Ligand SMILES: Nc1ncnc2c1ncn2[C@@H]1O[C@H](COP(=O)(O)OP(=O)(O)OP(=O)(O)O)[C@@H](O)[C@H]1O
């Protein structure tokens with residue numbers, strides 16, 4: 001490593017410190033960091049020791065300037081980024097609310113807590129949600145890929161897995177009964193609950209979980 | 221059954237419209253002020269139905285997918301998802317969990333998920349004509365917050 | 368003019384559907400990865416056109432509002448907003464900034480906003496038949512970000 | 515809640531929240547007007563700092579309050595217009611009415 005690289009490396013902490021001030025404002029950390037590093041390099045290259053200034057005193061404003069430029073350069077912030085950040089915040093606010101009130105907040109309650117409109121909350125949730133549908137997962141994080149490139153499915157492994165007995169058989173006994181009762185014997189959630197000594201709500205929750213897990217197993 | 225509000229949407233059977241379909245339905249359902257979980261359930265069910273239109277109904281061609289969302293008096297949501305694709309030969313069989321005509325790629329859980337995540341689901345289909353899935357879910361009305 | 372993607376939406380002329388209309392259009396436009404500013408411009412223009420349908424076209428009745436959104440090759444968005452309401456007698460006059468037939472709470476700036484926030488706007492209207500607003504905007508394609 | 519109203523020394527501040535369109539403007543208008551009629555303030559401040567979106571209905575709201583305050587013999591001031599609303603505010607020509615101020619300008 002050259003002197004320059006080494007020096008810059010040693011001072012990356014300055015960049016992190018500067019970036020922290022700008023998180024949660026629509027630009028992702030990586031990009032803040034990228035701009036900050038650019039600022040650090042500029043600061044190094046233009047630093048004039050003879051003026052008797054500490055490097056950090058000189059560098060911080062340069063780094064901050066580079067980061068601020070990201071915000072100034074056009075509302076060039078992508079909606080997709082903003083939504084992803086908002087979706088993280090929304091999920092955090094949701095958990096915090098549940099912890100405090102013992103129930104889930106409604107979207108309008110979340111919107112008040114977060115200070116954004118209900119439609120923004122919903123858009124953020126859509127942008128941040130990991131889609132459960134198989135094909136959807138291909139395009140969600142990309143900005144609208146036009147072509148759906150089929151995932152090269154490991155056919156043999158899948159067809160093995162797909163043997164119904166095996167997959168359902170792998171479930172813990174209770175889950176297995178639940179699935180068999182609900183879907184192979186077409187019992188209602190109420191009936192299933194009675195037979196398994198659970199409440200209908202428990203059956204409903206459990207069933208969703210199992211279905212999602214099964215799906216994951218089947219689509220590895 | 222009084223309809224309070226209704227929207228109709230149609231779009232091309234491209235897979236990048238799956239997320240669009242979820243967004244539209246959530247945006248409309250917002251007026252009932254659901255929780256994240258209720259919204260996620262509905263989105264998941266919509267996603268399954270729309271994916272089925274894309275990968276099964278219009279397997280070999282580009283087609284149009286039609287969605288109607290209705291808000292029914294009392295806080296019920298009705299969602300119809302319709303295609304003019306190949307149709308389903310045996311609906312009962314298709315709805316069996318793990319049944320799929322696309323082994324190797326698909327799990328055969330789409331209908332099971334729709335059933336489990338929504339209160340009600342009805343399937344109408346005619347081979348060569350297309351399929352309509354009608355799903356319903358009630359949103360729990362909470363003490364109206366002070367708006 | 369190659370159409371890459373298209374959606375059609377219709378909904379009732381209720382005022383709480385204004386925000387729904389904005390959400391739908393933005394959900395569709397999202398596939399072009401717009402900036403916050405670009406999207407806000409589009410939402411504002413859509414809001415103006417939809418509000419006009421509700422407060423002017425269907426002033427005395429409940430009607431249906433139709434929106435078509437198209438993504439055109441090259442990153443252009445075309446939005447058509449149509450009503451079957453009363454129509455506009457004098458389009459030139461209606462488009463003048465500050466012209467309004469509903470003094471009081473309305474500013475008469477709807478068309479001015481649409482013109483200023485979109486690249487292009489065309490108005491078609493027939494008294495007693497309805498009005499169609501067609502607007503276009505190009506989304507600037509930036510160097511693909513490293514996502 | 516779409517508007518938060520507070521008053522002090524015969525001045526009302528109405529903090530508008532969320533999105534202002536034709537649908538939401540109605541409730542905002544009613545709340546502000548009933549308070550203004552009760553108090554007859556010397557100044558009504560419309561605080562836009564928490565507004566995420568507005569279309570021309572927001573301008574109508576301001577112009578309507580401007581007239582209302584003239585009737586009540588008070589003044590109207592629009593404060594804290596965030597950057598993302600500057601363009602539409604500029605389009606409105608509200609600047610010419612002298613109601614737009616730079617008081618407590620915030621960046622969004
Ligand atoms: N809209 C449709 N048009 C034609 N056939 C359909 C349609 N929807 C479902 N089917 C048929 O029903 C079968 C079962 O559908 P289901 O959604 O349960 O499973 P899948 O789509 O095969 O797999 P998964 O949904 O788990 O990815 C499909 O394999 C297909 O043959």
Ligand SMILES: Nc1ncnc2c1ncn2[C@@H]1O[C@H](COP(=O)(O)OP(=O)(O)OP(=O)(O)O)[C@@H](O)[C@H]1O
Pocket residue numbers: 415419420423424450452453454455461462466467468469472473474475476477478479498570571574
């Ligand atoms: N879809 C429509 N159907 C019938 N008349 C319309 C329609 N859109 C606009 N108009 C007429 O054109 C006039 C100008 O419309 P514009 O949107 O510019 O102003 P406005 O709606 O009156 O006020 P603002 O939009 O500022 O609230 C309206 O007052 C109305 O008479």
Ligand SMILES: [Mg+2]
Pocket residue numbers: 268271272329330331
């Ligand atoms: Mg499926």
Ligand SMILES: [Mg+2]
Pocket residue numbers: 415418419476477478570
């Ligand atoms: Mg108007």
